[in-house]
Amino acid sequence: MEQKKKKKGGSGRFLHWLPFYLMGLPGILYLFINNYLPLAGLQIAFKNFNYGKGMWKSSWAGFKNFKFLFKTSDAFLMIRNTLCYNIVWILLGMVVGVTAAILINEVLSKTAKKFYQTVILLPYLMSMVVIAYLAYAYLSPSSGLFTKIIENMTGTAPAFYQEAKWWPFILTFVNQWRGIGFGMILYLSSILGIDPAYYEAARLDGASKWQQHKLITIPLLKSTIIMLFILNLGQIFRSDFGLFYQVPMNQGALFSVTQTIDTYVYRALLQLNDVGMSSAASFIQSVVGFIFIVTANKIVSKLDENSALF
Amino acid sequence: MKRKLVSVLLTAAMLGTMLSGCGDEGSAGSGNAGGQAAGDAGSSAGSADGTEAGDAGSDSSAGNASSAGNASGTGNASSAGVEIDFDEEPYEVSIQFVGLFEENSNVENVEAALNEITLEKINCTVDIVPVFIGDLPTTTSMAIAGGEKMDIVAVGLTQAMDSMVPDGLLMELDDLLAERGPAVTAVTADVAEAQKINGVTYAVSGYPYAAMGSGFVYNKTFADQYGIEMHDGMTMEELGEVGETLKENGIYLTTFGNSTQMNYKFANTVDIFGDNAVYGALTDPANSTTIVNIYDSEEMRNYYKGVKAWADAGYLPSDQLTDTVGTQEYFSQQKIFGTYTAYTVNQIAVWLSPDFETGIIQVDDGLICTGTAREFMLGIASNCERPDKAMDLINLIYEDPEVCNLLQYGVEGTDYAAVDGTENVITYEGTDNADHNSYYAGFVRYGDPLKQKVVAPLDDNYYDDLVEYENSAKRSLCFGYSFDASDYSAEAGAISSKLQEMLPALNAGMVADVDAAVDELVAALEDAGINDVIEANQAQLDAYLGK
DSSP states (O other), X not given: OHHHHHHHHHHHHHHHHHHXXXXXXXXXXXXXXXXXXXXXXXXXXXXXXXXXXXXXXXXXXXXXGGGGGGSSTHHHHHHHHHHHHHHHHHHHHHHHHHHHHHHHHHOOOHHHHHHHHHHHHGGGGSOHHHHHHHHHHHHOTTTOHHHHHHHHHHSSOOOTTTXXXXXXXXXXXXXXXXXXXXXXXXXXXXXXXXXXXXXXXXHHTTOOHHHHIIIIIHHHHHHHHHHHHHHHHTTTTOOOHHHHHTTTTTOGGGHHHHOOHHHHHHHHHTTTOOHHHHHHHHHHHHHHHHHHHHHHHHHHHHHOGGGOOO | OHHHHHHHHHHHHHHHHHHHHTSSSXXXXXXXXXXXXXXXXXHHHHHHHHHSOSOOOBOGGGOOGGGGSOOOSSSSXXXXXXXXXOSSOOEEEEEEEEESSOOOTTHHHHHHXXXXXXXXXXXXXXXXXXXXGGGHHHHHHHHHHTTOOOOEEEEBTTBOHHHHTTTTOBOOOHHHHHHHOHXXXXXXXXXXXXXXXXXXXXXXXXXXXXXXXEEEEEEHHHHHHTTOOOOTTOOHHHHHHHHHHHHHTTOBSOXXXXXXXXXXXXXXXXXXXXXXXXXXXXXXXXXXXXXXXXXXXXXXXXXXXXXXXXXXXXXXXXXXXXXXSOHHHHHHTTSBSEEEEEEOTTGGGGGOOSSSOEEEEEEEEEXXXXXXXXXXXXEEBTTOSOHHHHHHHHHHHHHOHHHHHHHHHOSBTTTBEEOTTOSSEEEOTXXXXXTSOSSOOSSOOOSOTTBSOXXXXXXXXXXXXXXXXXXXXXXXXXXXXOOOOXXXXXXXXXXXXXXXXXXXXXXXXXXXXXXXXXXHHHHHHHHTTHHXXXXXXXXXHHHXXXX
8 A cells, every 4th residue: 555655646536546536426425415515504502592593693502401310319320320321231231242143153944043033133123112012912911911920929019110210120131131132133244254264273273162152153243242331431411312211101209210311301301392402412422422432442542453444 | 034024023023022912902092003103192182172272263244343444545465554565566465374294286366366366456466385284393493494385374272472483483574563553553452462473573473362161061961861960160179079970870080181281270270481381380370470480389299189189989981091093082982080170261262073062161250461462473484585575465364354264264164164153153064175185274363253254063153252351351460471481491391301300190190199199299390490490580570560
């Protein structure tokens, strides 16, 4: 590369790459229009948005739009919930996803493999509203399957929708159950890309299944795992609105463990309908996500340069 | 193969839900997976219904004085003396038409019928733009922000004037009204103050008879069957006795569901500021102008204690909080006896059912306040190209019974039929519009209620009743006032969120101790800054009254 550059000089090199740039142009345009142009809208978070005047002519409001996020004791609660759930789920999702991918990969029958994969992926394709009613079918106070079973065994029926203590577990279960199929696909495709020769060699040397995965699969999956981890960190200040709003059936009694930044924004602005305030919330989420991604990437590049994302 | 498998699995999953859902009392559970979006829309629409809706009436014989202006005699003027330029190309005025999910298949015919009149009288054509009520605020604000054509907008309900004005969505109307809106000014004179914010008129009321009380609507067939006597002014204790009778017969007294509304307002007439009184309320609006945190009032505590007594006695469904069946559905399915609701002369129309007789009692007196006068209004979008033409059409709607009835009810014969033996009563039965899919404006009111027809079972007495109820109602001392909350949106958001957390359990009577729960709620609201908001509101109100 270095040598080529010296030989051909600037313009020659540009001409050489021109067809490729042209090929990339539609994509670059798309990226620009879809991802960069809207950045101008970030200013709405700092404005008293007035539809009549439009975005550019509305008056500046300083940090006024951000105030509502920190107005109550809820601020701590929702940030804690958002962060804690995300950290647990990112780590858990990684472990469960890799495990599921390895297990599926071990299934020999092609039909069975396809079957399991479809079954595991199925929940990911369901709407949260449907999932909320599936959960309700199990947890409903009057007719839920689990409620009735527990009532028959212990004599008292747990009031799932009134007691916050159950929900960290229920939400975690629902989240993993729903997400595992999709998380698994990426790991599975990486595993399929591993050269079978490694495993053959290992088997000849007498390595057990466990040793094969520990010493071949996991190390070769490392870059995929790290990439997904870093990308997931960018979403750490966001939450799946459907999961936190629909699945607990919007029950006030559960807010201590189900209120996240997104549900708070929805509830606070339901009646106010304020574009500036919702932009402010989204702005914070993006900034925090950005900081997390950059920091995580920095740390990774310190530890192992090849695995870093950028 | 794969596709087959997926379908088998889906079927299995759905079967599983249905079976476990129908396990016990078969109450809420299954089936209703229709989507929260629809549910939300339904509930907002429901609350709209609950406060007003119905079908307004008319009385052409009441002949409003509006069209009495001096025609200039040149032929280039409307009957009200407004100069109309008939030489220009007719301008097309768009007007919002708000409903639920109706098809409105007959809109084009209605437009054609309207155009015949409007072209002749004000030289413009009409473009009716149906909007789903759940999308109304978004549709309007996005259209105006995006510079799309927008003329007459429906103001009120989910798209309140107080929030549209600071958002810059509405045009100032005072000059236009003075020049081109004599009929509008005449009809809405009594509520003119409520049409203003900071002394500037931004919208005109489509229901200037703003008196509204609190009532209890009930299943009259049940009442007759079980010998229940209902009368105006019934207290919660008396309704509780009714609940006992009903319980013996396996019917719930009422249900509140997972409600985040301040239901108290349906049982007691108060004047509130902001949704759910987030900016405070006047508990005795006809006599006092002291704004209080209504959640901290003794009356509110007693109301919640009353509801809890009902819940404890088993008069309310036990799984209200997770129930996804709305109150209106419960009522029409005859699973509950009745429900608190706003009381107006035509409120009963909202609750009618083909399966049973409906009755309504008034539990608290009517009140004329800013909020009710602002429920159904028309305004002009801030980006309207020809505000003069928009105002001409608004004026014609108020002036010409034919125009207002065409807009409100559509074409006679197709969209509604006249009821024999009456002057102004109509019905949808037996027309293409029986299922409301031909032309149905559920959430907007056009023009003068006294010129509009009225839907059966209301009768020709409606117009007298309406005027009489209006005249007998008290007027809130702060009528016309509204709080400018632009400096308090952070507090409003925080308060609103706290209410959504804590109100449902109180509303349903499902708290262990009402006093403790209310104390907790009040503390949370104060933490969110409700006292600062009320103080600012009081200062603004005092300034308003002192001027």
